[in-house]
Amino acid sequence: MHRPMFLETLRTLCLSQAERVAIEHIEDATEPPRVVRYGELEEMVLRTMAMLRQKGVQPGDRVAIQLGKGLPFICLHLAAMRLSAISLPLNTAYTPSELLYFLEDAEARLFFTDVLPQSAIQDLSTQTSCVQEVIGLAEKPQRAFEHLLAPFVGADAAAIPLPDDPDATCLMIYTSGTTGRPKGAELTHRNLTANLNSLHEAWEWRSDDVLLHVLPLFHVHGLLVALHGALNAGATTVLLTRFEPQQTLELLVRRPCTVFMGVPTIHRRLVEAPGAEHYSLRHMRLVTSGSDRLPEDLFRRFEERFGVQLLERYGMSEAGMILSNPLRGERRVGSVGLPLPGVDVRIVDPESGDPLPDGRVGEVQVRGDNVCKGYWRQPEKTAAAFTPDGWLRTGDLGLREPDGYFTLKGRSKDLIISGGYNVYPSEVELVLNEHPAVEASAVIGCPDVEWGERVVAVVVLRTGTEAGPDEIMQFCRERLAPYKTPRRVLFAAALPRNALGKVQKSALRNAYCQPASEHPNRLS
Numbered sequence: 001m002h003r004p005m006f007l008e009t010l011r012t013l014c015l016s017q018a019e020r021v022a023i024e025h026i027e028d029a030t031e032p033p034r035v036v037r038y039g040e041l042e043e044m045v046l047r048t049m050a051m052l053r054q055k056g057v058q059p060g061d062r063v064a065i066q067l068g069k070g071l072p073f074i075c076l077h078l079a080a081m082r083l084s085a086i087s088l089p090l091n092t093a094y095t096p097s098e099l100l101y102f103l104e105d106a107e108a109r110l111f112f113t114d115v116l117p118q119s120a121i122q123d124l125s126t127q128t129s130c131v132q133e134v135i136g137l138a139e140k141p142q143r144a145f146e147h148l149l150a151p152f153v154g155a156d157a158a159a160i161p162l163p164d165d166p167d168a169t170c171l172m173i174y175t176s177g178t179t180g181r182p183k184g185a186e187l188t189h190r191n192l193t194a195n196l197n198s199l200h201e202a203w204e205w206r207s208d209d210v211l212l213h214v215l216p217l218f219h220v221h222g223l224l225v226a227l228h229g230a231l232n233a234g235a236t237t238v239l240l241t242r243f244e245p246q247q248t249l250e251l252l253v254r255r256p257c258t259v260f261m262g263v264p265t266i267h268r269r270l271v272e273a274p275g276a277e278h279y280s281l282r283h284m285r286l287v288t289s290g291s292d293r294l295p296e297d298l299f300r301r302f303e304e305r306f307g308v309q310l311l312e313r314y315g316m317s318e319a320g321m322i323l324s325n326p327l328r329g330e331r332r333v334g335s336v337g338l339p340l341p342g343v344d345v346r347i348v349d350p351e352s353g354d355p356l357p358d359g360r361v362g363e364v365q366v367r368g369d370n371v372c373k374g375y376w377r378q379p380e381k382t383a384a385a386f387t388p389d390g391w392l393r394t395g396d397l398g399l400r401e402p403d404g405y406f407t408l409k410g411r412s413k414d415l416i417i418s419g420g421y422n423v424y425p426s427e428v429e430l431v432l433n434e435h436p437a438v439e440a441s442a443v444i445g446c447p448d449v450e451w452g453e454r455v456v457a458v459v460v461l462r463t464g465t466e467a468g469p470d471e472i473m474q475f476c477r478e479r480l481a482p483y484k485t486p487r488r489v490l491f492a493a494a495l496p497r498n499a500l501g502k503v504q505k506s507a508l509r510n511a512y513c514q515p516a517s518e519h520p521n522r523l524s
């Protein structure tokens with residue numbers, strides 16, 4: 001039986017339900033939303049394809065997209081994939097030096113940005129050798145994009161066949177690791193489609209669903225789970241440019257919406273929003289939580305306040321969604337649920353690699369058509385990420401209950417999750433160590449009610465040098481996106497190390513993760 005890939009499903013929907021609303025983009029609460037029907041979306045994607053082709057995009061080329069939420073992002077992303085090129089979404093918070101790394105590493109051919117001002121675009125253009133054109137849309141992105149598309153008609157691109165190789169890379173998502181710089185996870189048409197099919201079945205997506213979308217589009221959560229999920233079902237996405245709790249509650253109730261997806265920080269802000277007690281979300285079909293552990297108190301408070309139970313699920317950029325609590329059936333607090341349809345999950349002994357019996361904690365490993373094919377131009381890191389028999393090592397620790405539910409129990413990788421964003425300590429330490437006064441540094445995550453964890457740096461200064469926490473934070477801020485920048489910098493005479501010289505992060509967390517008032521800034 002022919003099972004269509006995502007782009008084919010979407011094109012069919014665009015033609016068969018041209019009048020249904022695909023996107024309602026709310027940029028400014030005081031203005032009416034920009035409504036795009038499925039037929040119009042197809043037309044815009046075709047014109048974007050024609051524009052990209054005219055700019056020389058060939059199959060396999062990387063098209064970097066650093067745009068805020070809106071139609072330009074969606075059209076460029078879908079059009080690049082339709083041309084068998086590779087969509088490369090980039091976080092809008094990246095600093096120019098971070099950006100340069102991604103563009104060079106991916107060897108992006110085109111770079112669309114509404115973040116960088118014209119002067120920075122000029123600097124960047126001279127610094128990269130691979131990017132053939134930087135297209136700046138900073139001034140009124142929507143209008144600038146329409147202007148860019150004006151000369152093109154969709155009919156010219158309609159004849160371009162859909163990508164025919166399901167195993168070709170169509171999307172690259174950068175993720176970091178415990179060592180070195182971020183690497184691009186290569187996702188294929190098959191990966192995206194497998195994940196959508198799993199979620200369609202597990203969450204019972206419907207064409208009359210209305211999704212309120214408040215997440216960034218440049219991550220798997222906002223892009224593949226939320227946006228693609230809704231498009232793949234022919235549903236309507238109400239796209240909010242920025243998450244704002246009051247506006248979100250208002251829209252969930254008044255629009256009304258049936259589906260909402262968030263990270264724990266977002267759900268907490270909803271529960272704690274002034275006037276939240278006046279809102280009931282009982283009409284909602286599905287409210288999910290992911291990207292970070294859902295604290296038990298939040299699970300309970302959300303249900304008490306809004307009359308609907310959060311559905312916690314677990315995934316990662318390399319594999320999309322892996323485990324989910326059931327839509328119907330027990331949503332077990334503290335558990336990430338059951339393997340999604342078509343996804344195999346096992347727990348193994350991290351040392352021996354042997355599968356472990358139920359109830360024992362080990363590494364969570366995943367296999368299925370959802371799992372990416374590896375990291376862009378990094379065969380060694382790709383090999384290290386998979387077991388010899390083809391399972392992806394997630395680096396997360398967990399156990400399986402006898403009835404099949406999985407519970408996460410920590411991480412074997414050095415990773416901080418703040419507000420649903422992954423922060424890799426090694427990346428922050430590399431920057432800290434560039435500061436002339438820094439002899440050594442270690443970055444840890446300290447528990448935080450609002451953000452899950454906060455980034456804290458412990459720094460050893462070179463003898464005879466002086467630097468205060470503000471100076472060091474500023475140094476980081478200039479080189480790292482704000483969410484990676486340490487919120488606190490503490491000083492130590494030395495870092496605790498094991499016999500092999502490895503910094504003992506757990507000792508640091510025990511020593512330093514305490515309320516700010518209990519810490520002097522310099523410890524000896």
Ligand code: MCA
Binds near residue numbers: 292
């Ligand atoms: C913003 N800031 C942050 C974060 N977000 N700092 C640490 N961690 C963060 N996550 C900074 C801002 O730059 C600002 O810094 C200050 O915090 C206050 O910003 P605020 O306005 O309160 O934040 P916000 O803009 O409202 O953002 C909070 C947020 C956002 C809505 C929770 O972080 C968010 O959308 N998170 C979701 C991330 C996500 O989608 N993750 C999925 C990836 P300053 O004032 O100093 O400039 S993981 C994934 O995709 C996997 C596959 C999965 O399973 O889902």
